[in-house]
Amino acid sequence: MNDIQIQNKPLLIVISGPAGVGKDSVVHMMKEIGIPFHFVVTATSRAPRPGEVHGEDYFFYSKEKFEQMLADGEFIEHADVYGQYKGVLRSQVKSALESGKDVVMRIDVQGAATIKQKFPNALLIFLMLDDIEDLVNRLRERNTDTEDQLKIRIELARHEYSQIPNFDYQVCNRDGHLEDTARTIEAIIKSEHHRTDHRQVTL
DSSP: OOOOOOOOSOOEEEEEOSTTSOHHHHHHHHHHTTOOOEEEOEEESSOOOTTOOBTTTEEEOOHHHHHHHHHTTOEEEEEEETTEEEEEEHHHHHHHHHTSSOEEEEOOHHHHHHHHHHOTTOEEEEEEOSSHHHHHHHHHHHTOSOHHHHHHHHHHHHHHHTTGGGSSEEEEOOTTOHHHHHHHHHHHHHHHTTOSSOOOOOO
């Protein structure tokens, strides 16, 4: 009888969800507890927040530089979010997939839809909170938006929650349970490697 092997080809994993749901914190926790993956760093035209490092948290570019890179076709997806660009560099995804490790991308819901369209076998995970009010409280606590900007984020978040059926999994990131959230994602990734119809992605 032929040997049967578990599929170990890398997965392309998208972690998405509304602003304030904790995408960055979850990815940091996944690294901290030793989940093996190659993280694709998103590029942005916004200024760094305190503690953020260029090339680790995001690639920070001026709006002019970002637009030049767009014109040169360097992104596989991008979006204008609240007047600021965000995008995923083609070179980042290519080198990540070639690493042999699972590839994790942390992007907004609009970007996740674009990735799913271009890579139907990508694994999409929607991070959420118990309800919108919890999300509103988190956004207020961040104190990074004006009241008008906050209203826009809340309305967008309501729309983004309606997109959950377009994702493969939904994971609740409850306050005080960050490691539980990361462990849930780890379990999802492990189970996906046991699928008979493996989610192979090529660039």
